[in-house]
Amino acid sequence: MEGLEVTVLLGLTILVGALLAPRVRLALPLVLVILGLALGFVPALRDIQLPPETVLLLFLPVMLFWESLTTSLRSIRRDFRYILPMSTLLVVASAFAVAGIGLMFGLPWETALILGAAVAPPDATAVAALGRMLPRRMFMKLKAESLTNDGTALVLYAIGISLAVGGHVTPLSVTGTIVVSYLGGIVAGVVVAYLGFLLLRAISSTIVINTALLLIPFTAFLLAELIGASGVLAVVVAGVIIAYVSPRVTTAPSRRQAEAAWPFGVFLLNGALFVLIGLEVQYVVHQISAGSIGRLVLITLAVWVALLVVRYLFQLVGAPFYGRTGPRPPRGVRARSRVLNTFAGMRGAVSLAIALSVPAGAVAGGAVDGRDEVVFVTAGVILLSLLVQGTMLPAIVRWARIPADQGEIEEYELAERTISGAALAALNDLAAEHGVSDEVRDRVRFEGYQMLEYTNARTLAREQALVDAEVKALDALLDQPDPLAAGTEPEPFEGSGVLENTRGTEATGSGEPDGASGAAARRPLIEGATLQMIATSENVDLMQRSPLIRHEEFSRLKLALLDRKREVLLGLRRSGTVDDLVVRRISARLDLEQLRLQGLEEFD
Numbered sequence: 001m002e003g004l005e006v007t008v009l010l011g012l013t014i015l016v017g018a019l020l021a022p023r024v025r026l027a028l029p030l031v032l033v034i035l036g037l038a039l040g041f042v043p044a045l046r047d048i049q050l051p052p053e054t055v056l057l058l059f060l061p062v063m064l065f066w067e068s069l070t071t072s073l074r075s076i077r078r079d080f081r082y083i084l085p086m087s088t089l090l091v092v093a094s095a096f097a098v099a100g101i102g103l104m105f106g107l108p109w110e111t112a113l114i115l116g117a118a119v120a121p122p123d124a125t126a127v128a129a130l131g132r133m134l135p136r137r138m139f140m141k142l143k144a145e146s147l148t149n150d151g152t153a154l155v156l157y158a159i160g161i162s163l164a165v166g167g168h169v170t171p172l173s174v175t176g177t178i179v180v181s182y183l184g185g186i187v188a189g190v191v192v193a194y195l196g197f198l199l200l201r202a203i204s205s206t207i208v209i210n211t212a213l214l215l216i217p218f219t220a221f222l223l224a225e226l227i228g229a230s231g232v233l234a235v236v237v238a239g240v241i242i243a244y245v246s247p248r249v250t251t252a253p254s255r256r257q258a259e260a261a262w263p264f265g266v267f268l269l270n271g272a273l274f275v276l277i278g279l280e281v282q283y284v285v286h287q288i289s290a291g292s293i294g295r296l297v298l299i300t301l302a303v304w305v306a307l308l309v310v311r312y313l314f315q316l317v318g319a320p321f322y323g324r325t326g327p328r329p330p331r332g333v334r335a336r337s338r339v340l341n342t343f344a345g346m347r348g349a350v351s352l353a354i355a356l357s358v359p360a361g362a363v364a365g366g367a368v369d370g371r372d373e374v375v376f377v378t379a380g381v382i383l384l385s386l387l388v389q390g391t392m393l394p395a396i397v398r399w400a401r402i403p404a405d406q407g408e409i410e411e412y413e414l415a416e417r418t419i420s421g422a423a424l425a426a427l428n429d430l431a432a433e434h435g436v437s438d439e440v441r442d443r444v445r446f447e448g449y450q451m452l453e454y455t456n457a458r459t460l461a462r463e464q465a466l467v468d469a470e471v472k473a474l475d476a477l478l479d480q481p482d483p484l485a486a487g488t489e490p491e492p493f494e495g496s497g498v499l500e501n502t503r504g505t506e507a508t509g510s511g512e513p514d515g516a517s518g519a520a521a522r523r524p525l526i527e528g529a530t531l532q533m534i535a536t537s538e539n540v541d542l543m544q545r546s547p548l549i550r551h552e553e554f555s556r557l558k559l560a561l562l563d564r565k566r567e568v569l570l571g572l573r574r575s576g577t578v579d580d581l582v583v584r585r586i587s588a589r590l591d592l593e594q595l596r597l598q599g600l601e602e603f604d
Contacts (some may be wrong), residue, residue: 006048013039014271029129029274030390033383036278040599046282055220055353059269061235063125063349065217066266067147068239069246072580074573075140076240081143087149088315094120095156097310098303105299116356117156119303121149125270130390131344135402138337142344150350151230155181157354164370165359183251186228189237192220196242200249208263209254216242232350243580247570252591252598259588273349274386280352281379288372296373300380306427307381312342336400343396346385351378404467411578413459415586418572419565420452430560444561479482542601556595562590 013035021028039045049526076083102112124146131139155178162169196216201207217235224234246255288296315338355378358371424445431441569586570579 009039009045010272010275011268014268015273017271017275022541023385027130027390028271030386032271032274033386034049036275037282038278039275040279040282046279046286048276048279049283053120054357055219055273055349057232059273059349060232061217061221062088062214062444063266063269064147064232064235065239066262067124067128068236068263069141069243069585070581071143071240071243072140073240073244074139074576074579076144077146079137079141080363083144083148085318086314088152089318090206090311091120091149091152092156093314094307094310095153097306100456100600101300101302101306105295106181107299107301107373107475108370110160111373112163113118113378114157114160115303115355115374117153118345118351119307120156121153121347121350122146122345123350126346126348126386127344129270129274130386130393133394133397134340134344136405136408137403138341138344142341146474147236148233150232151181151185153350153354154232155232156356161358164436180228181230182233184227185231186237188224188227188229188231188234189220190241192216192223192234193238193241193245196238197245197249200246204251206251206254206257210258211248213242213326230319231433247566247583252594255587255591255597277348277379277382277386279354279497280356280375284376291456296376296382299373300377300384303377304381304384307345307347308342311345312338315341333400333402336480337402340396340400341401341584342581343389344392346389347378347382348386355379408579408582409462411582412585413455413462415569415572415578416455416580417452419568419586420448420455422568423561423564424448424452426564427557427561430564431557434553434556436553437550438559442549444554444557448561461567496551508577509583558597562594565590 017035019034021031098116099112101114125148127142199212216238220234221231222237226232355375358374427445573583
């Protein structure tokens, strides 16, 4: 098929999947994989191949960079003792466990090791697509693990390929490969992020800023590949650094544009990738002889089960070494958390790219070419992890009964109250600095206090809701319903009369009596072909300090307060008081408020 036909086909499949997923109550990636499998029954569509360089050079840099931008750096630092062994030692243990199973089923050692390297690492894009229902901290730990474990898998893959083509592998060469892969990837990511920081700091155009952001992951990947290092790790490092410095070197319009464009682009790439995985499974199945399929299916099932068992046992053995902040959860909760974490580790794009990268004919493997065996088993493991683990994940989350984590919500509320209080404290100084009248300053102060009261009230309401939920659960446990909850009806809202009165007496500035004003407000805007003006004012003095000057002062003071809030917010992040994702959420709200004040012309 031609490139345009493939593009239209993938787009239509993603659209159909997005429409079907809510109706069949399945996650979109699962629906897209099933649609890809269905399309694979058409011979012409089955021949659509997924070149490994396409995944490595087009799909992965963009998707991994976005996942890095939306990853919490504080979470990585806090759980580093968990992430490091899970992204290195667990990958090695999983790869050798899979290689052992391959040897049991008659695969050559080299083929078995390549297979182990391919299926060992959980995939960041699959975790991000299907793991949103996980507890927040577990999701962030698993996401960070998935972003950093690909380097280990690629080192094992390089060793397996070297053995398969007759190369000589020594402990010294393995150590050198690991050092170059990890250190080189980190250095490449840091260098590209620093150059990107200098470039972003020097430009202010929205389009140019986002063009530079788009080039950063590809440049990091290219630089790492040129020095023989891990391109995946370089993209992740660059993304984490750019996410940290972005609030200081980008503008509000560029951030809002990026927040809209990147998720959409990643959604399309992610959807196309899941469809192509389904097509690839069909292609591989039809390339392998019927007599070998049964054996390879058994290998696939054994490998999939082994990955789950190794992941669970590794958590069980390594738990005492991870370290933990805060109170230790009960034993039952810890056991259920390990099961949930085990099923949440799903395979995806990186595994398929590694399998497809095996040179054709490079590995001799019994009745069929070793590359086909690796691709078949890898595709089967991806399919099982997405369709079985992904489908079971919601039920396992409910079964695990992990206590709700209110930490992010509490930090969000704390940050909102802190930045609002700091802005109000600096209001007098900012008003004097920007030449704002007392009238406008008092208006802004009134709005600020209203927002602060709203934030406090929302916090109290949330805390009261938690208390009420605990009381309700205790009553249900004791089979003693709350007598106060029986027979009560909500009282009418006392402010409704005030609202009515406000509508009825709205001032129009036209000198009309209240009744006339209310009647004018209730008339339709269009009567026949005549446009009715419902509010007029004939005595506006354009030379006085109202309304144009007051509006300009109001906007100037509000923008100054937004700058003050951002400064305090970033200070909270530096001190570790609030998480990076909380800062990202609040920054998005502040950016929207700034655009509302400045107007959409700032995008030009």
